[in-house]
Ligand SMILES: Nc1ncnc2c1ncn2[C@@H]1O[C@H](COP(=O)(O)OP(=O)(O)OP(=O)(O)O)[C@@H](O)[C@H]1O
């Protein structure tokens with residue numbers, strides 16, 4: 001008797017996605033990727049490969065020129081702006097260029113994502129302190145973000161991204177300015193979020209964070225998917241990747 005295979009719940013489905021910036025920059029070409037809920041995915045590739053562009057499609061900061069982008073079962077091209085705002089409350093984004101408010105303190109920057117979803121001041125204070133302690137930044141809680149080093153700003157950006165315990169975390173070069181010890185703290189935090197159920201996509205040049213990983217690695221080159229190392233994760237969880245509805249297309 002044929003064994004029934006449990007279908008994974010899908011968090012991200014990119015189907016034949018291309019992104020062209022005007023006048024004629026092909027940032028992404030014919031990308032199909034499925035990311036299951038609870039997965040960690042590393043997105044690698046040289047500068048200009050299209051990593052940030054791909055993350056921007058996932059939170060509807062950009063629209064694809066061709067193809068479909070679905071997040072948590074929603075076709076992002078069909079969402080009203082109100083629904084997009086709502087969806088973004090469930091996505092934690094650590095931007096490559098940080099996007100902190102320089103004239104606000106570290107605590108105020110981290111609080112933002114929790115305030116928009118009406119968390120209580122007590123909860124916000126407790127969560128902020130815990131995150132800063134985990135990231136080795138407890139002594140900077142009342143410092144203005146504009147007065148931090150780049151490595152400190154990077155960690156505040158990560159704390160802000162995960163603070164509201166989003167279902168999906170998009171981290172763009174999250175360890176680019178960090179030493180190996182601090183990189184370890186950031187990866188421990190991401191692993192903790194993942195164990196609590198978050199799906200995480202990490203765009204990175206930092207080979208140290210994925211060279212020994214059991215998670216899936218997808219490499220982009222000039223907008224094309226050139227390599228996908230299958231994760232141990234779906235095998236361990238009894239999911240057969242060949243049963244996915246949209247198998248990855250690799251190559252030009
Ligand atoms: N807003 C934009 N307008 C025009 N071209 C853009 C825009 N954003 C990105 N590009 C181009 O799209 C391509 C992919 O850029 P992207 O920022 O996605 O790469 P990346 O892999 O994140 O690079 P890096 O590792 O340097 O961050 C590049 O050629 C870039 O110049």
Ligand SMILES: [Mg+2]
Pocket residue numbers: 051052053096172
């Ligand atoms: Mg980038």
